[in-house]
Amino acid sequence: MEGARPVRAARGTELSALGWQQEAALRMLQNNLDPEVAEHPDDLVVYGGTGRAARDWRSFDAIERTLRTLKADETMLVQSGRPVGVMTTHEWAPRVLIANSNLVGDWANWEEFRRLEKLGLTMYGQMTAGSWIYIGTQGILQGTYETFAAVAAKRFGGSLAGTITLTAGLGGMGGAQPLAVTMNGGVAICVECDPSRIQRRLDHGYLDARADSVEDALRLAVEARDARRPLSIGLLGNAAEILPRMLAEGAPIDVVTDQTSAHDPLAYLPVGVAFEDMASYAREKPEEFTQKARESMARHVEAMVGFQDAGAEVFDYGNSIRGEAKLAGYARAFDFPGFVPAYIRPLFCEGKGPFRWAALSGDPKDIAATDRAILDLFPENEPLARWIRMAGEKVHFQGLPARICWLGYGERDRAGERFNDMVAAGELRAPIVIGRDHLDCGSVASPYRETEGMLDGSDAIADWPLLNAMVNVASGASWVSIHHGGGVGIGRSIHAGQVTVADGTPLAGEKIRRVLTNDPGMGVIRHVDAGYDRADEVARETGVRVPMRES
Amino acid sequence: MEGARPVRAARGTELSALGWQQEAALRMLQNNLDPEVAEHPDDLVVYGGTGRAARDWRSFDAIERTLRTLKADETMLVQSGRPVGVMTTHEWAPRVLIANSNLVGDWANWEEFRRLEKLGLTMYGQMTAGSWIYIGTQGILQGTYETFAAVAAKRFGGSLAGTITLTAGLGGMGGAQPLAVTMNGGVAICVECDPSRIQRRLDHGYLDARADSVEDALRLAVEARDARRPLSIGLLGNAAEILPRMLAEGAPIDVVTDQTSAHDPLAYLPVGVAFEDMASYAREKPEEFTQKARESMARHVEAMVGFQDAGAEVFDYGNSIRGEAKLAGYARAFDFPGFVPAYIRPLFCEGKGPFRWAALSGDPKDIAATDRAILDLFPENEPLARWIRMAGEKVHFQGLPARICWLGYGERDRAGERFNDMVAAGELRAPIVIGRDHLDCGSVASPYRETEGMLDGSDAIADWPLLNAMVNVASGASWVSIHHGGGVGIGRSIHAGQVTVADGTPLAGEKIRRVLTNDPGMGVIRHVDAGYDRADEVARETGVRVPMRES
């Protein structure tokens, strides 16, 4: 893309903006585009198919320029990756407000989105790409780890040892799968059509081995499984070919899922198309490509259903592949569940979700110190402690050092305040940026993923993410975003994000207390309203107010 | 609806809430349901088909209860007319955040909306119904007056004298049409199928006469037209029958528009259905009814196109009747333009829009004093002065005394600050509530209405209303709302509202300055971004910042 250049966030305590809140936005935007972090930094693509951090390089320049001079009572407005205004607000207000990829309902389809994108009027923001809080593969590693742990708990006595998981996609999100499976003791075969992605995961230690053929992969997998030895294997190929073949050959697969970027049919390789030709073909004949991709997804999903029929644990991992397969006419596409109703909903009822933070100092020691703080704050939480310890050992930082762990209502604010105190006390070298994925307990409406199968049928109601965004703006977040389509594709979700900077000031402490109470609080009330008993319990125990229950 | 009772806002200075910000929300909610204001208060319906102020009476009670005890650093969250949470924020934050009727794109259709509504999970918020700033027919009178003035300027030398306008619908919005036409010197024939609506407009002095037949109506109209005498005539009947008939008979019509509630096919009377049977039929057979209504709308729109072919000035008045006619298969439905591109867009470029305010004292003298303040503040603006004077004479207050006038960027903040100063100085008996319609320059994405035919093709981009809502939250508005569908129907728009209370405190003054600068500022930057020269000029003249133009 015109204007491309390497970008990397500054480290240390020298500011190039007028305050840490602005500096944090600047560094996190830059960090999203760090070649260590972003999948295609020259195109401003961070992850998830075409999830961008800025609309184009001119917009990127204007955002940088504006952030550098933005005052502590000013707010920059970003419309689909382009800065469109600067307004006088006040010191409790966010420094940046972001709305990405949003379209009016009747026009919320890929055709219209692409038309507008081609006109230079919008961009795809995914979840944390356009909201500047993507932290690399670790971001999803923990969620993936938790999900496979839940699979293990449900079906295999708490461990994946002695089982084989078959999945596909080793991109920004999917790349976490092999490590998450081996962390749970299992064996993973990961199909990927792009050899450079396989190499990247091998280089980063997320993937253990590469297989040259299906036979090779299965042989390695069965050996490791029989020895109850964790192993992850990358297999070059097209999932829509390999899965049906493995099914036909009766491969001994225990768990099946998928993280190809199926949510965007132009980013899924159709059968019969060479990987090298994919980009130009998608660009030149988008409609033909889309149709072929959908047909391949139908075969892919058909094989997944086949594995389920044969007894495997099968789930959709939030990439909308069932929806696309259904569009291609495959009737049983929704025969297996999404991962949220299957494993994540109970956590959401407790306001739990993907809490994450990054060290603006660039110093891994700052993350090590926050890791210790988490272990200290929540000594009774054994799975959390296990994760923090494993992550400390196994996670290769990409860009600014960062950490993620799932925390719930009443926990996030405590962690955030502790971090702010540590900055104030000089225990950390620089401020900490605290954010989360848009995939959170009360920040997203997405009937094929986070809100699939809600108890009261309210899957499609999109008031909640909008209230979530507004309450974060009203609580003192540093930047807040509302996006459309991330993860599952245009027309299929609305979601919101917030990032809050712990700069060690008392004001930041006040803001953190409110934001990190209210933000997960949205998850509790959303699930109380939908009739989940566990959410009701949590609300009663923790004093979350539900006006309809008062009298 | 269960729990129905008459509601009326308190007047005077005795508070039943903990502060004026909360009291204002309480009174404005109640005022929306005042039988003088609301179209069907027992059903909580304020205007615009089924635009509600609260989801049900239990929700209404819970909102009232919560507002009465809400502290100055707390925020109540309202999800489609039901209070779902109370969170600790801070004194610069809004006291209420509202999201109404929002659905994820692929589910944003009437079928899904009705299903969810039936389950008690959502309500239709329209624009100012669910955001508690509807002030009765005056709210639209001024916009309608401006629109007909623009028609007069474009086609008839600045006055409608000697012309006949044919329209339909005398509901909450449409009821303003006859008075707006006669204020411009013209003759209006208004078709309406509900006799009580005709009576109501006669009682309020918005309508001059009733005709018993088409012949009668035309005779009265032609007489008045020839005498260049303003006259408005209500004609009982179905517009889908009467318009084609008048066209066939060669009726001498100069201007044609429509304000039946066509945006909601269950609220449009189909040909062949008796008005008395309409409600039960729509309830019992919604699909059949919808189809019939759409077929009738196709005939209605076909007649409108016929009048245009015959030389009349014809426009869609923002009720989506073209879209519905098209759904019914009428190919030429979009042959006439919407009123926004035709008449309103130039005003939007200047940040102009429907500024409105209400006197919490209940004392008409407070409005008279604010009217004088407006005349004093903008002496050079002759059309504004004419409107304010005429409104003072002709407008019958409904509920709390209120006023509306269109003000632009750099004007709204001055008016708001003046009002706050007047409250502080004791020149007014109680605080003033300042709000606006969601139909404003930078607060709505609605490709069949406010954003129809944008210069750059960005009609469907919905980032702007979301940024508008967030920036209002960040600027200190008292309550902020994000709605879906209002005016044009589910799937067709996203829009935001803000209300800010001038309680005479310095803090309110600070908030007002920011909100009433940034809110219309959104209109200026939205139109700069879309390439309108006039908006560019305004931005340069007034110092509105556009980061992409800086370097």
Ligand SMILES: NC(=O)c1ccc[n+]([C@@H]2O[C@H](COP(=O)([O-])OP(=O)(O)OC[C@H]3O[C@@H](n4cnc5c(N)ncnc54)[C@H](O)[C@@H]3O)[C@@H](O)[C@H]2O)c1
């Ligand atoms: N589960 C979650 O929590 C979650 C969160 C965010 C996003 N997602 C979704 O997961 C999906 C993957 O995200 P990502 O960031 O890894 O995307 P990505 O674009 O970075 O990676 C997708 C990978 O799939 C590969 N691929 C495409 N078609 C293939 C085929 N036919 N066979 C084999 N490999 C193929 C691509 O080469 C690429 O490496 C997306 O749809 C994303 O929206 C899930």
Ligand SMILES: NC(=O)c1ccc[n+]([C@@H]2O[C@H](COP(=O)([O-])OP(=O)(O)OC[C@H]3O[C@@H](n4cnc5c(N)ncnc54)[C@H](O)[C@@H]3O)[C@@H](O)[C@H]2O)c1
């Ligand atoms: N132009 C604008 O600025 C603007 C603003 C808001 C809303 N609207 C739209 O304008 C429309 C009218 O709004 P409203 O508040 O007056 O609605 P309303 O429901 O109060 O009134 C509509 C009227 O149309 C009548 N009607 C229905 N079908 C008819 C038929 N076939 N023939 C004759 N009369 C018929 C009804 O009896 C009713 O009195 C709505 O679609 C609304 O969304 C326009």
